[in-house]
Amino acid sequence: MNKQQLFENIKRKKSFLCVGLDTDIKKIPEHLLKEEDPIFAFNKAIIDATADLCIAYKPNLAFYESLGVKGWIAFEKTVSYIKKNYSDQFIIADAKRGDIGNTSEMYARSFFDELDLDSVTVAPYMGEDSVKPFLIYPEKWVILLALTSNKGSHDFQLTEDANGERLFEKVLKTSQNWASDEQMMYVVGATQGKMFQDIRKHVPNHFLLVPGVGAQGGSLEEVCKYGMNKMCGLIVNSSRAIIYADKTENFAIAAKAAAKAVQVEMEEQLKAIL
Numbered sequence: 001m002n003k004q005q006l007f008e009n010i011k012r013k014k015s016f017l018c019v020g021l022d023t024d025i026k027k028i029p030e031h032l033l034k035e036e037d038p039i040f041a042f043n044k045a046i047i048d049a050t051a052d053l054c055i056a057y058k059p060n061l062a063f064y065e066s067l068g069v070k071g072w073i074a075f076e077k078t079v080s081y082i083k084k085n086y087s088d089q090f091i092i093a094d095a096k097r098g099d100i101g102n103t104s105e106m107y108a109r110s111f112f113d114e115l116d117l118d119s120v121t122v123a124p125y126m127g128e129d130s131v132k133p134f135l136i137y138p139e140k141w142v143i144l145l146a147l148t149s150n151k152g153s154h155d156f157q158l159t160e161d162a163n164g165e166r167l168f169e170k171v172l173k174t175s176q177n178w179a180s181d182e183q184m185m186y187v188v189g190a191t192q193g194k195m196f197q198d199i200r201k202h203v204p205n206h207f208l209l210v211p212g213v214g215a216q217g218g219s220l221e222e223v224c225k226y227g228m229n230k231m232c233g234l235i236v237n238s239s240r241a242i243i244y245a246d247k248t249e250n251f252a253i254a255a256k257a258a259a260k261a262v263q264v265e266m267e268e269q270l271k272a273i274l
């Protein structure tokens with residue numbers, strides 16, 4: 001999917017919501033445990049309930065890999081289900097990969113060749129040769145970690161060099177030599193609030209993947225105020241607040257209501273640019 005198609009989906013659905021499929025076997029409703037593949041059964045119900053309200057899904061690989069082969073099978077089934085039934089959805093593998101070149105090449109192969117996903121999150125720490133192998137696939141996206149939503153983002157990302165440049169700024173500046181805004185996005189946590197102003201000074205036109213609303217308490221209003229651009233430029237993720245809105249047999253209805261509440265807020269925010 002290219003940038004324009006992403007924007008068309010945002011306009012059509014009046015939403016820039018990404019539903020995070022962080023599916024934890026210990027948190028899903030008990031009645032699903034008797035299913036042959038409880039994780040897939042849960043995901044399928046969540047996807048069917050939310051697809052008209054969001055433009056992207058973000059399964060986080062940790063939740064699947066932690067279950068071994070069964071988890072990987074549930075992940076593949078989930079991806080195939082979305083692609084077959086909701087082909088307009090942008091799929092993000094939140095895997096935070098990145099290694100020496102030939103190893104990154106293998107990661108890229110699994111997410112782009114084998115699974116045909118739209119994008120993968122990548123850590124910038126190992127530099128250009130660790131990111132480039134993901135960039136040889138047309139219309140596939142690297143989503144580079146820039147300024148994350150957690151407290152630990154202060155440990156390295158916000159530290160300054162002798163010229164007062166912060167590490168996340170160096171990431172934004174240097175990585176723009178590797179790919180354009182048609183192939184690269186950045187992760188910026190919703191909890192970073194006003195910092196979106198600084199982010200936009202470096203990357204005015206890029207899409208940003210923004211986790212941290214909902215369970216982590218980030219403000220959608222602030223993200224939009226400081227981070228929205230003329231093509232929206234935001235994919236805002238919420239995982240736990242949507243998928244675990246209810247733990248009973250009504251979980252999918254509750255997930256839909258939680259997603260709807262966010263979408264309504266997004267529709268209001270989009271009025272600034274549409």
Ligand SMILES: O=c1ccn([C@@H]2O[C@H](COP(=O)(O)O)[C@@H](O)[C@H]2O)c(=O)[nH]1
Binds near residue numbers: 060148149215241
């Ligand atoms: O800076 C980051 C980068 C990634 N994440 C991931 O996003 C979701 C957030 O889940 P919630 O339940 O909505 O808090 C999760 O997969 C994280 O690993 C992030 O939160 N912050």
